[in-house]
Amino acid sequence: MASISREDVEHVAHLARLHLTDDEVDRMQTQLSNILDAVETLRDVDTSHVGPTASVIRLENVMREDEATAPMPRDVTLANAPLRDDPFLRVPTVLEEGR
Amino acid sequence: MSVELTPDGTIADAVAALRAGDTSARELTDACLARIERDGARLNTFLAVDPDAARQAADEADAALARGEGADRPLLGIPYALKDIFVTRALDFDGRPLPGGFPTTAGSRILEGYRSPFPSSAEERLADAGAILLGKTNCDEFAMGSSNENSAYGPVRNPWDESTVPGGSSGGSSAAVAGGQAYFALGTDTGGSIRQPASLTGTVGLKPTYGRVSRWGMIAFASSLDQCGPFTRSVRDSAVVLGALAGHDPRDSTSVDTPVPDYVAGLTGDVRGLRLGVPREYFVPGMEPGVEAAVRAAIDVLRAEGAEIVDVSLPSTDRGLATYYIIAPAEASANLARFDGVRYGLSAGADELWENYTRTRGAGFGPEVKRRIMLGTYALSAGYYDAYYVKAQQVRTLIKDEFDEVLSSVDAILAPTSPTVAFKIGAKVDDPLAMYLNDACTLPVNIAGLPGISVPCGLSDGLPVGLQVIGRAFDEGTILRIADAYERVAGFGDLRPATARA
Numbered sequence: 001m002a003s004i005s006r007e008d009v010e011h012v013a014h015l016a017r018l019h020l021t022d023d024e025v026d027r028m029q030t031q032l033s034n035i036l037d038a039v040e041t042l043r044d045v046d047t048s049h050v051g052p053t054a055s056v057i058r059l060e061n062v063m064r065e066d067e068a069t070a071p072m073p074r075d076v077t078l079a080n081a082p083l084r085d086d087p088f089l090r091v092p093t094v095l096e097e098g099r
Numbered sequence: 100m101s102v103e104l105t106p107d108g109t110i111a112d113a114v115a116a117l118r119a120g121d122t123s124a125r126e127l128t129d130a131c132l133a134r135i136e137r138d139g140a141r142l143n144t145f146l147a148v149d150p151d152a153a154r155q156a157a158d159e160a161d162a163a164l165a166r167g168e169g170a171d172r173p174l175l176g177i178p179y180a181l182k183d184i185f186v187t188r189a190l191d192f193d194g195r196p197l198p199g200g201f202p203t204t205a206g207s208r209i210l211e212g213y214r215s216p217f218p219s220s221a222e223e224r225l226a227d228a229g230a231i232l233l234g235k236t237n238c239d240e241f242a243m244g245s246s247n248e249n250s251a252y253g254p255v256r257n258p259w260d261e262s263t264v265p266g267g268s269s270g271g272s273s274a275a276v277a278g279g280q281a282y283f284a285l286g287t288d289t290g291g292s293i294r295q296p297a298s299l300t301g302t303v304g305l306k307p308t309y310g311r312v313s314r315w316g317m318i319a320f321a322s323s324l325d326q327c328g329p330f331t332r333s334v335r336d337s338a339v340v341l342g343a344l345a346g347h348d349p350r351d352s353t354s355v356d357t358p359v360p361d362y363v364a365g366l367t368g369d370v371r372g373l374r375l376g377v378p379r380e381y382f383v384p385g386m387e388p389g390v391e392a393a394v395r396a397a398i399d400v401l402r403a404e405g406a407e408i409v410d411v412s413l414p415s416t417d418r419g420l421a422t423y424y425i426i427a428p429a430e431a432s433a434n435l436a437r438f439d440g441v442r443y444g445l446s447a448g449a450d451e452l453w454e455n456y457t458r459t460r461g462a463g464f465g466p467e468v469k470r471r472i473m474l475g476t477y478a479l480s481a482g483y484y485d486a487y488y489v490k491a492q493q494v495r496t497l498i499k500d501e502f503d504e505v506l507s508s509v510d511a512i513l514a515p516t517s518p519t520v521a522f523k524i525g526a527k528v529d530d531p532l533a534m535y536l537n538d539a540c541t542l543p544v545n546i547a548g549l550p551g552i553s554v555p556c557g558l559s560d561g562l563p564v565g566l567q568v569i570g571r572a573f574d575e576g577t578i579l580r581i582a583d584a585y586e587r588v589a590g591f592g593d594l595r596p597a598t599a600r601a
């Protein structure tokens with residue numbers, strides 16, 4: 001059984017940069033455990049001689065000539081930003097002062 | 100020829116009437132807009148409609164028709180809708196809102212009000228083909244769902260029975276086409292999100308081969324599985340729209356450069372000599388008897404038309420769900436990392452960057468999206484990567500190999516699209532696993548990257564049932580031919596919900 005703990009849920013939420021309320025953590029613990037139980041059935045499949053498939057088509061590097069093209073205009077790039085301080089995007093404090 | 104002006108006909112009939120001068124793009128557009136005006140808010144099909152922009156595009160199409168431009172523009176004058184997972188250009192070159200441009204939400208609060216600076220390939224190609232964009236349709240948030248109940252903008256109602264779901268995730272598109280609000284609509288299909296809602300609404304839904312249609316401008320859910328395709332009211336119409344969409348696009352590195360056949364010319368109505376496999380594993384436990392009966396009857400119709408029906412086995416079918424629910428969430432968790440509250444979309448306004456990431460994402464994503472981000476992040480995290488993610492990719496190889504082997508001895512596979520007809524809104528919202536089972540018959544096709552089409556094959560309990568035809572990679576021609584031949588003789592091509600007759 002893939003029962004996962006509250007701490008597991010909180011750890012994964014931290015990795016995913018996802019704030020969850022206490023209720024959400026509770027619900028997620030139950031639901032993820034149930035889903036993982038269903039997924040665990042894959043353990044019975046013999047894949048000892050099987051390679052993984054990441055894509056069904058053969059992916060090849062796509063090259064183009066190294067020619068400059070017009071970039072997206074700055075005002076267009078910034079148009080959807082929740083916080084801007086032209087000509088920049090503005091973000092909240094990254095490091096506390098004095099560190 | 101005179102045409103009865105209802106928005107419930109086919110593209111083929113509308114194009115013929117336009118060319119003959121019996122109707123105009125403006126009339127067709129007005130008929131769709133009237134239907135949207137009458138039913139749209141109640142069914143919650145559209146997240147954005149712009150009647151003025153649509154009428155203006157219709158007038159331009161009428162002018163083009165008058166100049167005789169219809170011949171090489173197969174959708175000239177035909178009104179359609181785009182699932183709101185496709186970006187549509189909504190900013191001018193100075194970053195100001197473009198008149199007639201639509202926001203793009205992906206059904207999520209986190210993108211509320213987002214205006215794309217560029218168009219999707221689908222929008223561009225359909226504009227080149229002459230189609231008129233009516234608006235953007237409701238969908239499950241980031242295309243994650245099978246009922247359209249995961250939209251941040253409310254559920255969509257199925258025009259066949261408004262207490263039931265239209266399927267998902269492309270539920271607004273399926274309901275709009277079933278309800279005569281558009282001549283066709285585009286959806287996206289990562290695990291069944293075109294075929295399953297087509298089945299539940301009595302429409303034709305096509306998922307092309309992975310790589311057949313460009314995904315440029317389609318907001319990514321699971322990049323190794325996503326494809327886009329049309330909802331239509333006939334198989335012939337599906338062939339017309341696929342012809343306009345298909346082809347190589349240098350902006351999508353997974354778009355395959357392989358010739359696009361004339362899909363309409365391939366609709367011969369003849370299935371004699373074709374070998375069609377029926378995989379026993381697709382008649383799954385929990386399947387409704389009325390659905391099984393309709394699908395079995397459809398298989399008999401194709402046998403009577405001269406196809407050879409053979410029993411085949413795809414033994415790993417029951418591993419599809421588990422495989423999918425590792426691979427799709429893993430890819431989604433990576434794709435959705437871009438929603439960080441910095442460049443676009445919602446920002447929680449916290450005073451510290453880290454806190455702003457987590458608060459923005461916590462407030463902006465709905466429960467199903469959070470669940471899948473968590474599941475995917477877990478499967479990719481240290482200590483679980485090999486046990487879950489690599490294992491799922493290995494089983495993916497097995498599933499694909501089984502399809503390849505079966506399709507080396509049959510021309511196509513016949514199966515149910517969905518194990519049930521449309522279910523009641525609210526019936527499965529508290530049980531994610533029960534909801535995931537809706538896609539048991541469709542998601543193996545995405546895992547293998549193959550083309551699949553759902554075509555109406557009758558009613559069960561008064562609600563539509565879909566027959567799924569699955570083909571070889573890049574052989575959309577054969578599944579369209581089979582579905583069209585079936586549609587011609589089966590007599591379900593005229594199935595319409597009561598709203599179409601009201």
